[in-house]
Amino acid sequence: MEGSPVAVDQNFSGAAGDFPALLRSKGLLASAVIPPMPQGGTPHKEWQPTEATTILAFKFSGGVLVAGDRRATAGNTVVYDRADKVLEIDRHSIMAIAGVPATAWEMARVLEHSFQYFRRTQLQEMSVDGKVRALSKLLRDNFGFVMQGVGVVVPIFATYDSHSNPEARLYFYDAMGAQFEAADYAATGSGSPAVRGILYYENNWGAKPLQKLSEEEAISIALRALDTAAESDTATGGVDRGGKIYPLIKVDSREGITTLPESKIAAVFKETVA
Amino acid sequence: MIEEPYRWVEAIANRREYIEAQLAPGSPIAALGYRDGILFLTVGQSRQKIFEIYDRIAVGAIGHPGDIERLRMAVIELASTEGFTRSAADVSLRRLVHYSLSPVMKGAFEQVYGPPYLARMLFAEVGERPGEDLFLRVEYDGEIATNGTTYAQPRQDFAVLSGTRQSGELMEAFLKTRHAQDATFEAAVNSALDAWSIGHMSLQSSDANQLPERAAVLKYRQEQLVHRGIEAALLERDASRAIRFRSLSDTELRSLIHD
Numbered sequence: 001m002e003g004s005p006v007a008v009d010q011n012f013s014g015a016a017g018d019f020p021a022l023l024r025s026k027g028l029l030a031s032a033v034i035p036p037m038p039q040g041g042t043p044h045k046e047w048q049p050t051e052a053t054t055i056l057a058f059k060f061s062g063g064v065l066v067a068g069d070r071r072a073t074a075g076n077t078v079v080y081d082r083a084d085k086v087l088e089i090d091r092h093s094i095m096a097i098a099g100v101p102a103t104a105w106e107m108a109r110v111l112e113h114s115f116q117y118f119r120r121t122q123l124q125e126m127s128v129d130g131k132v133r134a135l136s137k138l139l140r141d142n143f144g145f146v147m148q149g150v151g152v153v154v155p156i157f158a159t160y161d162s163h164s165n166p167e168a169r170l171y172f173y174d175a176m177g178a179q180f181e182a183a184d185y186a187a188t189g190s191g192s193p194a195v196r197g198i199l200y201y202e203n204n205w206g207a208k209p210l211q212k213l214s215e216e217e218a219i220s221i222a223l224r225a226l227d228t229a230a231e232s233d234t235a236t237g238g239v240d241r242g243g244k245i246y247p248l249i250k251v252d253s254r255e256g257i258t259t260l261p262e263s264k265i266a267a268v269f270k271e272t273v274a
Numbered sequence: 275m276i277e278e279p280y281r282w283v284e285a286i287a288n289r290r291e292y293i294e295a296q297l298a299p300g301s302p303i304a305a306l307g308y309r310d311g312i313l314f315l316t317v318g319q320s321r322q323k324i325f326e327i328y329d330r331i332a333v334g335a336i337g338h339p340g341d342i343e344r345l346r347m348a349v350i351e352l353a354s355t356e357g358f359t360r361s362a363a364d365v366s367l368r369r370l371v372h373y374s375l376s377p378v379m380k381g382a383f384e385q386v387y388g389p390p391y392l393a394r395m396l397f398a399e400v401g402e403r404p405g406e407d408l409f410l411r412v413e414y415d416g417e418i419a420t421n422g423t424t425y426a427q428p429r430q431d432f433a434v435l436s437g438t439r440q441s442g443e444l445m446e447a448f449l450k451t452r453h454a455q456d457a458t459f460e461a462a463v464n465s466a467l468d469a470w471s472i473g474h475m476s477l478q479s480s481d482a483n484q485l486p487e488r489a490a491v492l493k494y495r496q497e498q499l500v501h502r503g504i505e506a507a508l509l510e511r512d513a514s515r516a517i518r519f520r521s522l523s524d525t526e527l528r529s530l531i532h533d
Contacts (some may be wrong), residue, residue, distance in 0.1 A: 019358075022351060028359055113358045116517070119352050120326050
């Protein structure tokens with residue numbers, strides 16, 4: 001069967017259900033070599049955190065809310081004001097990205113296909129832990145690019161565990177692929193210090209803890225937080241009042257993912273933020 | 275000795291006879307295109323026979339489980355890499371089967387020193403409209419049968435897979451009279467169950483070459499469903515979701531069965 005377009009061999013990668021491994025075997029997944037360390041042990045060139053955006057996520061009464069601003073920048077230039085940084089990976093999983101869009105979107109694509117591929121070949125859904133780990137592996141494999149100063153991605157991963165004990169799960173990562181489960185909230189990107197402060201404050205001393213918020217209250221806090229981040233961080237779009245561009249907000253609940261319509265976000269914005 | 279042409283032909287004929295005998299007891303599978311999608315249905319006891327391949331593609335198969343697995347994995351692998359490098363819209367069942375699967379199966383079948391694939395597979399791809407549904411049946415020797423218009427037959431909105439040719443032909447003869455492309459889900463479930471019963475009855479008594487009486491079919495169906503489970507899956511036509519495949523449970527189908 002030489003030269004046949006389909007390779008049906010005994011060691012097919014399908015048995016392991018590992019889609020990135022399949023892509024690598026076909027040369028479809030780029031990988032970077034980590035540059036050698038200079039003499040003396042420490043790298044002389046430190047990579048700059050360039051994840052210029054603001055992404056936030058927190059658990060509320062209706063599941064997990066994930067919000068991201070819409071600005072894409074290159075250096076100090078705004079290149080796009082309708083970027084979509086909150087991506088649906090499957091019916092219950094959201095990946096929100098801060099970092100280099102090309103790498104991040106590619107990662108989201110690999111991840112999306114990985115989950116489907118696993119389910120189709122193994123005839124069972126990948127576990128939440130498996131999904132969280134899959135993203136971690138992609139980040140680690142990408143670290144060569146990060147060390148070269150290109151391709152840093154720092155995502156947030158939100159999913160709804162529909163197994164035995166249904167609950168919303170929220171994870172954040174570092175650029176090397178370490179995963180951390182967030183109890184209440186997570187934020188990433190250049191505007192995240194401000195957002196983290198707001199969410200910490202709201203969760204501890206606000207009107208009520210984040211987990212008790214209704215959907216309207218949750219939207220309101222997400223908008224206020226992004227607006228605050230945009231106040232001091234030029235790379236964060238916040239709410240464009242003139243152009244009527246609102247952040248992208250998705251809610252992950254037991255029923256699946258819903259993208260909140262712009263009209264609803266606009267109404268909450270007018271009422272409680274503007 | 276196999277180098278002599280007639281020996282090769284003889285070897286192939288033996289091999290065909292052997293594979294046909296192996297596949298003969300395979301429980302039939304019916305795939306019916308109806309108003310809201312494509313329904314795959316079979317009645318069985320243990321092993322899963324209907325599988326998701328890609329967003330709009332599913333397969334039902336009979337044969338050796340090892341061979342079915344290898345072919346299924348290979349097709350999923352191809353569809354997934356195609357969907358990843360291009361787009362889900364570029365994954366086409368016609369290309370998968372004609373360019374990739376069929377040549378491989380033919381090659382394996384005709385290389386008399388290697389093992390052939392003991393499998394017969396029925397693929398379906400759901401279209402935007404019922405008239406665009408595609409069904410392809412692939413034999414162990416790579417031969418392909420489609421539901422499209424040919425000199426021998428008009429376009430069909432269904433396809434069947436069974437252990438013997440006669441069983442399959444009886445199922446098709448039944449569905450030709452009973453099934454329409456705008457059928458409801460409930461009607462499709464009942465037609466598919468009847469078709470399965472007719473196909474399975476034919477496997478039990480090889481001399482029957484006429485469609486059995488309606489009462490006999492209903493009685494047989496009832497008897498079989500006492501101790502066997504229904505395995506079924508849908509490819510939904512609803513374009514608002516990318517992934518159209520959905521498994522159906524035995525219990526949600528039993529309430530729809532009527533005489």
